């Protein structure tokens with residue numbers, strides 16, 4: 027955000043300070059918190075049968091007449107110019123319909139960047155796409171081949187000869203630190219936080235720690251590769267995409283091709299894993315451009331190698347955390363500084379210091395982060411951007427401090443958990459991380475932990491236990507829109523351009539709508555996944571459930587008004603105002619007077635209507651400005667480290683989550699586990715290998731980037747506090763991202779407890795224990 | 799020259815470079831079998847060839863000449879029904895996005911056969927005695943070729959365990 031946006035958010039915050047909390051959206055707690063019927067119960071996924079049968083169709087599976095297949099040729103230098111481009115052999119290869127390079131690509135505008143303020147933009151890599159001979163990162167697409175089959179396209183792509191004139195490129199993290207920039211803001215926060223004097227606190231402290239933590243490049247690595255099936259009809263563009271930003275993609279492609287948003291249709295009913303990586307990148311633009319040139323539909327399904335060249339990952343971080351504490355463990359000073367990569371053509375902050383501004387009370391704070399500019403593909407958001415690497419550093423440091431103090435790590439946290447936001451003073455909407463710790467510790471058996479490192483051994487295996495806090499902020503997006511259509515049989519259909527990537531979107535909002543409208547589950551259908559439906563914000567920031575929840579709530583209010591109007595005077599509801607009625611048993615009734623009731627079926631029948639439709643919109647999320655709203659978790663790990671090989675095996679994981687009300691325990695537990703498993707990968711194996719000499723990603727296959735396999739994943743116990751958040755729809759906060767946070771720290775802390783070795787650089791590969 | 803897929807005969811593709819995976823997905827429109835990496839690393843493309851699980855991305859279609867291929871579409875005994883393991887995946891929420899799921903299920907169906915046959919694995923402690931079927935570690939080891947990025951591992955293992963402890967499929 028700009029300085030101006032900072033000022034506006036700051037101004038609104040100041041004004042909000044004088045507004046009583048109950049004036050705000052969600053000020054009166056959502057009545058569904060108390061009145062749950064299907065919410066809170068275990069429900070299997072509505073799309074489960076299709077998915078287990080292989081009948082759920084993904085972007086690269088949409089059949090089209092006359093389809094051409096695309097293959098990409100990528101640059102092999104990080105910076106410079108194309109000087110030679112020989113496509114003759116490719117053009118005459120069997121089955122080839124088109125070779126597109128910067129020489130014949132159509133004119134296209136630079137895609138507009140993803141932003142929190144523009145939901146119609148989804149661009150990540152804000153650079154011209156195939157418009158000139160310039161090379162801007164190692165892996166940029168220099169040619170696209172279209173052929174009748176994938177095999178023909180792949181062969182022809184291999185026949186293209188490209189010559190380059192290389193220019194000096196910035197590819198070294200350490201070297202580029204000297205020119206690092208210090209942005210004014212991070213997401214919607216000011217970047218620099220100074221309160222009191224941390225330097226003085228560190229000098230005067232009874233105990234202190236001060237260390238550097240490092241995390242590498244990460245890739246999302248969804249099992250479904252990024253892919254799109256694309257067709258033009260005149261100047262109308264259809265894109266079957268794998269995206270978590272339907273409307274953002276439509277809006278961006280409209281800008282790129284100079285057409286109206288209404289001329290772009292994007293469909294993505296199922297996404298085979300997103301984690302931040304399924305937004306708009308060059309391939310959709312290239313595919314659409316090539317389809318336009320060839321006059322035929324195109325499928326562009328990226329190979330794993332093309333994915334690492336064209337889909338950005340999570341930036342590496344180097345973080346310094348220093349903590350100063352009194353002898354009783356209370357924090358006197360908290361310093362969190364650091365660097366991450368964010369070239370000017372990237373739209374995404376890796377805001378790893380945000381957690382340090384709210385998690386613990388400290389007398390003084392010194393928090394700021396810097397961005398490094400490299401000639402690389404833009405970094406992007408990946409599951410819990412900021413918080414995933416940030417909690418690794420902060421929560422490792424807390425463990426180090428507990429060790430220095432000779433204090434139990436949970437006790438240290440208990441002494442420092444604030445009762446309101448320690449920086450802004452804003453009250454928490456709901457927060458009870460210590461309850462999460464208490465419940466989790468009991469389930470885990472924390473009392474069996476030996477405080478002294480290296481005290482337990484079984485044969486070659488050293489055994490340790492560790493814990494850490496996870497955290498992710500609440501977010502609700504404005505503008506999310508749903509339509510509720512109620513038909514003459516009393517069946518409600520909810521539709522919105524929302525996304526399903528495995529979260530159970532339709533499953534949970536079906537439960538929500540049933541409870542909201544007083545209907546049985548069977549009387550609700552949820553339709554999502556394409557831009558012909560009412561406007562949807564993105565599936566990101568763990569915001570989709572709350573945003574859809576607010577929109578459905580708003581629509582239900584309008585539905586009540588509309589039904590009362592239709593009901594007229596010949597009804598037991600006659601004369602009642604919307605505030606006096608409630609939805610129940612497939613109809614409306616007067617609150618506190620059950621005899622004054624009429625069913626939807628009866629109202630519609632009398633009014634001779636087949637159906638009625640209303641739309642509702644998620645309002646401005648003012649609650650985020652008034653309250654400090656964060657989900658937190660307590661993560662526990664027991665593991666083994668081989669004294670011989672340095673191998674780490676995670677034996678047990680427990681996660682206890684304080685995320686408001688849990689809406690569907692079955693799908694929620696899966697989502698928490700999924701995040702925690704990605705945390706195992708982050709802790710132990712995941713690292714995109716980047717060649718600093720050439721700026722090229724070396725781990726260009728799924729075999730080179732190690733995500734957890736079955737044998738790496740133990741049984742994971744999931745618990746939650748289930749305390750409703752009175753400021754949110756349904757009392758729930760988002761749960762998609764928090765699962766990964768805190769896990770790497772809990773594992774590193776357990777590894778310290780096992781071995782006495784503190785590894786501050788992820789991933790925790792065997793060498794780091796053997797040679798530390 | 800034909801491949802039998804889910805009981806139906808299909809002529810071989812004319813291009814010998816076509817993988818069994820591309821043959822299923824792009825030529826026959828049987829898209830239940832998923833492409834995850836196209837290089838043998840993820841297991842999403844697993845199908846059952848003459849009773850044995852294979853990675854269809856590493857199998858040329860012509861190699862399946864005259865052989866029986868069973869894909870996710872052919873697992874259930876009738877079109878709308880579900881194989882008991884498919885139902886167990888739903889019951890235990892052994893899926894999220896659903897993209898790795900057909901490969902996990904095909905792999906598990908054939909793996910159960912390997913386990914019952916007594917094929918040893920890396921976690922089989924006593925190779926003479928053979929595996930003690932139903933152990934979670936045994937399932938995990940044998941399913942480790944099927945990656946799941948959503949992290950549905952616990953549910954997948956629970957579903958397979960239920961299958962192993964219940965009646966034979």
Ligand code: FES
Pocket residue numbers: 832833834835836837838839840841842843844853854855856
């Ligand atoms: S697609 Fe065959 S193993 Fe990944």
Ligand code: FES
Pocket residue numbers: 249298299528892893894895896897898899945946947948949950
């Ligand atoms: S369910 Fe998404 S990859 Fe396994």
